[in-house]
Structure formats: C-alpha cells, structure tokens
Amino acid sequence: MSAGGMLKTIFFGGLTVLFFFVIWIYNPFAPHEEYEIPDEVKTIIGDPKAAVEGRELFKQSCASCHSVRYDGIYLTSVAARPEWANIEKVHGKPIFEEKDGKLQIKGYFVPRDVYEAVAIQDLQGLKASFGKVPPDLSTIYLSRGAGYLYQFILDPQKVLPGTSMPKLFFPEYDKEAPQKVAKIVSYLRSVNDPPPAEKVKRTLMGVVTIGYFVVMGFLLWIYRKKLLAKMGY
Numbered sequence: 067m068s069a070g071g072m073l074k075t076i077f078f079g080g081l082t083v084l085f086f087f088v089i090w091i092y093n094p095f096a097p098h099e100e101y102e103i104p105d106e107v108k109t110i111i112g113d114p115k116a117a118v119e120g121r122e123l124f125k126q127s128c129a130s131c132h133s134v135r136y137d138g139i140y141l142t143s144v145a146a147r148p149e150w151a152n153i154e155k156v157h158g159k160p161i162f163e164e165k166d167g168k169l170q171i172k173g174y175f176v177p178r179d180v181y182e183a184v185a186i187q188d189l190q191g192l193k194a195s196f197g198k199v200p201p202d203l204s205t206i207y208l209s210r211g212a213g214y215l216y217q218f219i220l221d222p223q224k225v226l227p228g229t230s231m232p233k234l235f236f237p238e239y240d241k242e243a244p245q246k247v248a249k250i251v252s253y254l255r256s257v258n259d260p261p262p263a264e265k266v267k268r269t270l271m272g273v274v275t276i277g278y279f280v281v282m283g284f285l286l287w288i289y290r291k292k293l294l295a296k297m298g299y
C-alpha cells in the first residue's frame with residue numbers, strides 16, 4: 067500500500083470509530099441531566115429480588131393513582147370492581163411469571179382503549195383532583211432512567227417544581243425510605259428489562275450479526291485481491 071493509501075485508510079478508519087463513539091458511548095447532543103443515586107442503594111436497583119418487593123410496594127403506595135398496564139397493574143379502584151376480573155380475562159392477554167420452575171399467570175395485559183373505557187370515571191376523578199391524569203408507568207423507566215426516578219419519587223417537588231405528584235416517602239421519619247424507593251425503581255426497571263434468557267439471546271444475535279459482517283468483509287477483501295490479480299493489477 068502506498069503512503070497516501072495508508073493515510074486515507076487511517077483517516078476513514080478513525081472517522082468510523084469516532085462516529086460510533088459519538089453514537090454509542092458519548093453523544094454530546096443527547097440531554098445529559100445527571101440525577102444521583104446514593105451508593106448504598108445502587109445495588110438494589112439492579113436486583114431482581116428487590117424488583118419483586120418493589121412490585122408489592124408499588125401496589126401499596128402508587129396504584130391508587132398510577133397503572134402499569136404492561137405488568138397487569140391497574141388503578142386500585144378499578145381492580146377492586148367485581149366485573150374487572152372478567153374484563154381482564156375476556157379482553158386481556160395473560161402475563162406469565164416463573165415461580166419455582168413453573169409458569170404462573172401474574173396478571174393480564176388489557177388494551178389501552180378497553181382499560182380507559184372501563185376506568186374513565188376514575189381517571190377523570192384523578193384529573194379533577196390533580197390537574198392531570200397520573201401517567202401509566204409501563205415505560206417510564208426507558209424515558210426517565212434510574213437516577214431521575216429515584217430522586218423524583220423521593221422528592222417530586224425538588225425534581226419537577228410545581229408538580230401535583232405528592233411526596234410519599236420521608237427519610238426523616240422512615241429510615242428505610244431510600245431503600246423502598248430504590249426497590250420501586252428496581253421494579254419499574256424490571257418491567258422494561260427483558261428476562262435473562264431473552265437478554266442472552268439478544269446479545270448472541272448482536273455478536274453473530276457483527277461477526278457475519280466481519281467475516282463477509284474479510285472474504286470480500288480476499289476476493290477483491292484475487293479479481294484485481296486476474297485483471298493484471
């Protein structure tokens with residue numbers, strides 16, 4: 067290869083690396099608001115056991131205002147109605163969980179239009195009290211991230227001044243409050259996180275795809291050399 071060719075290769079190679087670095091690792095155009103999570107609760111957020119406890123905490127403290135439709139959690143006032151169990155079974159899809167190696171139904175995913183039609187009174191009531199309908203939290207982890215959620219749930223006014231979401235945890239009186247909030251964040255995360263087997267499958271797919279391109283690229287490169295040799299270059 068000539069010196070010019072070498073320079074060109076280095077230049078374009080570098081540009082490609084820079085491109086992927088900006089897209090995947092450090093994107094200066096993405097919003098970068100940092101919300102801190104104290105070290106002592108950081109491990110809770112990634113812990114699947116904490117997520118299970120977080121689900122119960124969520125039902126106790128949050129489900130009076132928020133649903134998590136993707137995980138079969140609906141407003142307490144709606145879920146308590148005698149006809150709801152039947153609506154779930156007729157219109158919903160079962161959501162399974164694995165318990166002691168067996169698949170069990172832990173709830174039903176009911177389409178949004180059906181749920182909102184049934185819950186209209188409750189949702190309007192909440193809107194009248196809080197100025198807006200408290201959002202369904204099925205995908206909130208993806209849009210807000212762990213740090214934001216942790217800080218927001220612990221102290222809504224600090225993160226979103228003027229919000230009508232009430233403060234529900236008081237570390238001044240409840241020493242366990244930060245842990246409880248972290249468990250709820252862990253739960254919200256688990257709703258958006260694929261199960262471990264699925265994660266392994268996706269990672270494998272990624273590696274195989276990239277491997278395919280690398281091998282094909284290499285073969286094409288050899289083939290190109292052969293063709294050029296045939297053509298007398």
Ligand code: HEC
Pocket residue numbers: 124127128129130131132196198199200201203206210215218219226228229230231232234250
């Ligand atoms: C008494 C009703 C009520 C309860 C209980 C409640 N929330 Fe909320 N929540 C709201 C309202 C109202 C909003 C909309 C606030 C806004 O957009 O200003 C909201 C918004 C949110 C948001 C979205 C914030 C954003 O950035 O858009 C999250 C996350 C949230 N709540 C989590 C929780 C969790 C977790 C719990 C339980 C620990 C909980 N909420 C309990 C009323 C409630």
